[in-house]
Amino acid sequence: MGPSNFTSFLFKLTSWLGIVWLSTTIVRFILLSDSNKRVYNHTPGPCRILQGIENGSAGIEYVPELRLAFISNGLGGSDGEIGRILTYEFPEPKAEQDRSVKIHEAIPLKIQKSDSFRQDKFSPLGLSSFTSKGRVSLYVVNTHPERKCVEAFTFVKEKSLLQHRKSICDHKFNSLTDIAVVGADRFFVTNLAYFNNGWMQMAELSMQMNMGSILLFNGKTVEYAEKYSPSPSGIFYDTPRERLIVSSMINEVIQLYSVKRDLSIDHKLDISLLSSPGGLYVEQKSGDIFASFHPVLNSLIFHWLGTNEERKASPSQVLRIRMQNDDVSWVVTEPYANDGATISASNAVAYVNDQLLIGSLFGKCLLCDVDYPTLA
Numbered sequence: 001m002g003p004s005n006f007t008s009f010l011f012k013l014t015s016w017l018g019i020v021w022l023s024t025t026i027v028r029f030i031l032l033s034d035s036n037k038r039v040y041n042h043t044p045g046p047c048r049i050l051q052g053i054e055n056g057s058a059g060i061e062y063v064p065e066l067r068l069a070f071i072s073n074g075l076g077g078s079d080g081e082i083g084r085i086l087t088y089e090f091p092e093p094k095a096e097q098d099r100s101v102k103i104h105e106a107i108p109l110k111i112q113k114s115d116s117f118r119q120d121k122f123s124p125l126g127l128s129s130f131t132s133k134g135r136v137s138l139y140v141v142n143t144h145p146e147r148k149c150v151e152a153f154t155f156v157k158e159k160s161l162l163q164h165r166k167s168i169c170d171h172k173f174n175s176l177t178d179i180a181v182v183g184a185d186r187f188f189v190t191n192l193a194y195f196n197n198g199w200m201q202m203a204e205l206s207m208q209m210n211m212g213s214i215l216l217f218n219g220k221t222v223e224y225a226e227k228y229s230p231s232p233s234g235i236f237y238d239t240p241r242e243r244l245i246v247s248s249m250i251n252e253v254i255q256l257y258s259v260k261r262d263l264s265i266d267h268k269l270d271i272s273l274l275s276s277p278g279g280l281y282v283e284q285k286s287g288d289i290f291a292s293f294h295p296v297l298n299s300l301i302f303h304w305l306g307t308n309e310e311r312k313a314s315p316s317q318v319l320r321i322r323m324q325n326d327d328v329s330w331v332v333t334e335p336y337a338n339d340g341a342t343i344s345a346s347n348a349v350a351y352v353n354d355q356l357l358i359g360s361l362f363g364k365c366l367l368c369d370v371d372y373p374t375l376a
Contacts, residue, residue, distance in 0.1 A: 037296050039295055039296065039315040039317065039339045039340075040337060040339075041338050041341075041342075042334075042336070042337055043336055043338075044335040044356060044369070044370040044372070044376045045368055045369035045372075046368070047342070047366055047368040048366075049104075049364050049365070049367075050088060050104050050105065050364065050367050051103065051105040052086060052106040052107065052108065053071065053073060053086060053106050053365045054363075054364065055073060055362060055363075056072070056359075056360065056363065057348060057363075057364070057365035058072055058073075058075045058124075058125050058126075058279075058347045058348060058361050058362075059072035059127045059141070059178070059279065059347075059348050060127075060279065060281070060349065060350045060357060060359045061127045061129050062350040062357075064284070064352075065131050066089075066136065067352075068087050068090075069087065069352070069357055070085055070087055070127055070129065071085070071086045071087070071088060071106055071348075071359060072084075072085060072125060072126070072127055072140065073086055073124070074122075074124065075123055075125055075143065075361060082119055082120060083122035083142075084108050084111075085109050085111070085124060085138070085162060086106040086107060086108045086109065087109060088104070088107070088365075088367075090355065092353075093353045109160050109161060110159070110160060110161050111161075111162045112163045114166070117164040117167060118147075121142075121144045121146055121147045122142055122144060122151070123142060123143045123144040124141065124142060124151075125142075125143045125176070125177060125178065126140075126141040126176075126179045126234070126279070127139065127141065127179065128179045128180050128181040128187065128237075130183065130184055135154065136154070137152060137165070137181075137184065138154075138155055138162065139151070139152050139153075139181055139187055140153065141176045141177065141178060141179050142167075145196075147167075147169070148169070148173045148175075148176055148196075149168060149173065150168040150173075150179060150187070151168075152164075152165045152166050152167070153165060168185075168217060168222075170222040172191070172215055172222050172224075173191070174195070174196040175191045175194075176190070177189075177191070177232070177233050177234070177235075178190050178234045180235040180236050182237050182239075184219075185217070185219045186216075186218055186219050187216075187217050188214055188215065188216050188217075188225060188235055188237065190214055190229075190232035190235045190246065191212050191214075192205075192212050192231055192232065192249070193205055193212050193231065194209075194211035194212065195211075205231055208230070208231075208250055210228055210230040210231070212229045213228065213232070214226040214229050214235070214246060216263055218263060225263075225264070226257075229248070230248045230251040230253070231248050231249045231251060232246045232247070232248060232255075233247050233248065233277065233278055233279075234246070234277060234279045234280040234292075236281060236282055236289075238282045238284075239284070240284055240287075241287060242259050243256060243257065243268075244257040244259050244265055245257075245280050245282065245289060247277035247280055248277070249276045249277060249294070252272065252273055252275055252276055253271060253273065253277075254270075254271040254280070255267065255269070255270055255271075256268045256269040256271070271330060273291075273319060275294070276293060276297050276300070277291045278291070278292045278294060278347040279291070279347050279348035279359070280349075281351060283351055286322070288323070288351075289321040290318060290319070290335075291318070291321065292317070292318055292347055292348055292349040292358060293316075293318065293319060294316075294317075294346070294347075295315050295316075295337070296315050299312065299314040300314045302314070303340075303344060303361070303362070304345075311344070313341060313344045314344050314345040315337070315338060315339050315340045316337070316338045316342075316343050316346030316358065317336065317346065318334070318335050318346065319334055319335075320332070320376060333375070333376060336356060336358065336368060342366065343358060343360050343363060343364060343365075343366045344361075344362075344363050345362065346358050346359070346360055347360060348360075351370075354369065354373050355370065356368040356369075356370055356376075
């Protein structure tokens with residue numbers, strides 16, 4: 001084979017490989033967009049909108065010692081809205097009969113600023129807490145383009161106040177999404193993707209390049225716990241079982257890791273769910289995993305790109321995953337699903353005293369009674 005023939009062969013081979021790669025990418029993107037999916041509405045019981053929240057409830061953190069849920073509000077500026085943190089106090093279990101008459105309202109917290117914090121550059125998403133000797137520390141992912149940091153606060157319940165303690169920033173924080181606190185000033189965070197530019201990030205996610213990451217802040221420095229992770233979005237630390245749970249929005253799986261004493265992680269299991277998970281919650285007693293989902297991904301993209309007045313509805317879904325005794329098998333049920341008319345783009349969830357609290361990216365927050373907990 002002469003030099004010219006060999007060059008021609010290489011050109012043809014490269015062209016065919018390029019066509020095959022492009023074709024598979026297009027097919028994967030079509031399947032990823034969920035264009036063939038339909039969502040059928042159902043609820044686990046009576047539901048009502050939580051008052052006081054209009055422009056997003058994208059992150060939820062429940063603190064059992066206080067019966068309080070912290071809710072992040074104002075993601076992405078929400079068309080001029082300043083980022084806020086609100087609280088909702090769950091009723092005591094004995095007060096179940098009063099649920100229907102209680103005014104369900106989220107209360108905004110005042111923020112006592114420090115020199116390193118600016119509320120006009122506060123775009124909260126994921127949040128997590130650490131409680132020690134009655135003191136609650138709240139850690140909030142700040143996704144503002146000019147300030148990609150984790151903001152640390154101390155909660156003063158008597159004054160409905162968050163005192164800003166410090167900002168933890170690092171060049172590795174390029175597309176922060178969620179946070180899981182494992183100790184005082186120690187936490188894991190997720191980077192959804194490698195690129196933080198909108199179009200570059202969309203291209204990366206569309207091609208399922210698995211270039212996201214799980215990061216650990218050990219109290220002093222930020223290091224990679226998992227450098228190449230498939231689009232990690234939500235993250236939750238299951239303290240009793242020393243287990244880290246991570247959701248992969250694009251790969252439609254929930255990953256389970258064991259956490260060692262030195263805070264290194266060891267991958268144990270992938271739970272494939274054929275829907276795009278967002279926020280996570282673990283019921284401490286049973287170990288059941290609750291996850292919010294974006295069941296139709298193409299609707300989520302249009303929802304994300306719109307403005308508050310023009311956002312197209314994006315379906316919502318909550319799944320409950322009951323791990324079995326062997327810890328390698330599971331049972332999945334669907335307590336809630338909606339086509340986006342009631343709550344659009346569900347991104348956070350908490351399950352407390354047979355009540356389901358569901359947060360959305362840019363819209364309202366929904367509270368549902370679970371009438372039959374063993375079936376939901």
